[in-house]
Amino acid sequence: MRELPDGRLVVAFHGDDDRRRVFDISRLPLPGWHQPLAAAVAERTGPGGGLRTFSAATTGWGAQSRLVKFLASLPQPPTSPDQLTPDHLEAFHDHRANSTPTTALRDLGEARMLFTLTSLRDKVTAEVLDHVQRRLPTPRTPEPATAAPDAENPPASAKRLTSGYSDGELERLLAALRADAAKIRDRIRAGEDLLRRYRADPLALDERDQDLGRMLEQMAATGQVPTPAAVRPSPFCPERQELAGRLFLRLRDLSPLMLLQAALSERNGETIKELPVRHRVLEGRAVELVIVKRRRGARRWFETVTWEIGAPGRELHTPGGFYLLLLELTARSRQRCTSPLLWSVWRNGHGAGLGVADDHFAPFQDSLSCTSVLPTAWAANRSRPLLADPQPSTGAEGASPATAVPRLPLQVSFNRVKTSMEVRRTKRMGGHLPSAAKSNSMPVLFRNYLSGDPVITAWAEEVLGEALIDAEQAARQAHDRAVQAAGGGPRVLNGPVDTSALQDSGLSPAMAGKAAAGDLDTGWTACADHDRHPLTQEPCQVTFLDCFHCGNCLVTRDHLPRLLGLLDALAQRRRELAEDVWWVRYGPAWVAVRQDILAKFTPAELQQAQVDKPHDALLDLVENPWEMP
Structure with missing residues (x-):
């Protein structure tokens, strides 16, 4: 912060992204605010502040300026910070919420940060400090649209897609990016090769190549693009654009090259825009450079990365190899503008309003948003436009192909x-x-x-489905092994429960009578011989859950209600345990009940048992307390 000789009070900003700006406090109203506000802005944008990039500082300055200008517009404005009240801030929020609701909370948040700085904290009242430190109000829910949007003419404010691409869309996009990047590479390398041959021996070239080589020599020496012969001179003639592209990268080339570098390096657009020239090649196999990763907090923006170079000719498939290719393609323009950033291009100076024919510049040197990169326009204007996957038809069955939903351009x-x-x-x-x-x-x-990404959601559902199938098969195999070892599994009687039917199942008359009377019932089934387990030939020591694999297990129609209650208890336990733990502990019993027992009863029998189903609490009793979840 400093005061200029003409009386203006300014704050000079130099960000961590090496961009600069001067904020003129004197241009704001309310002179009584200037001195403390300048000190607060200097603290907020200084080395220890939170606004350390050009875009962040500019956004914060905009919010601060809007606050002061609003206060000045009030009938009785607070002429100094000590006159500010919570009602002023409430009115400011309501004004912003009514005019620009998307930035209302951001402006209020910036006001909170501003008034809690040491430069202003002691100059406002305690009521104002209490007010700004309260929780910010919840964003207002937008009102639903009253009419359905027109599919053929979507509104300008329609929400852009932010989800990822399907596998097919991504493959088509990467193929298009590599194809266009290869054309740009071959175009500039062909121009460099012709220039090299012209410098070596002009007479070895035919007349057409001699004329083109002469113009390329002039371009390489001066950076200026001449108007080709037999072309009417014009500041905007397309022939100059084509000629410039033989040695220089152009603005229209940025979209495919930047998108491909973003895909190969798996970095966001901001990082790609600020790729540096400075790098180090490690044993010819990788390139090391320091990149910028914003929004990580103060002094945590820079990260050293190592990118694979790959084999010769594979530069379009590896991040390091493509980075070195981009250095090659931008070298001549960078010599003219001497930028420390990777991206340097040629542009028509007349089209940029510079009053000169040619200009070599770094498009993201001063600001990340000073040059528009339009990926969707690039995708739509290619000779083979990129299209999104076909949308599912919502028409009636049997609709003719002529009424099918048309394929939309791919949003890139x-x-x-x-x-x-x-x-x-x-x-x-x-x-x-x-x-x-x-x-x-x-x-x-x-x-x-x-x-919420549809691709990862579908993949996760597929993986989960396969995992559940594997777990069920493992439980089925565990049940089969237990059945073979324990006498062949349960005996199921799906008819009337009487002594004769029980004797037909292999029980002795005495045991059949006990079973018919319910004297052999255990937890959920009945046991034909508790004193002699089929595997050990000794009194049974297993839990009731292991009964479903045992040859002594007897299941009748009377056991169905308890078995259905057990299935409900297992379902509840499944919500409480991890899937792999549940399948190991309860999966074999669940498979036995579902596939070996219930499948042998009719739907009517199961429906009747559902009516008499008890609330099963036995599962908590048959397990050891330390085994319960």
């Missing part, structure tokens, strides 16, 4: 590319988040990229 953005690569890496790691987390923490990876 850095966010969707980043999400897709995060999903692909997570799937490759088998869903293990600690291994899949690369440029973000596990909570950020799940919350911002994986949660």
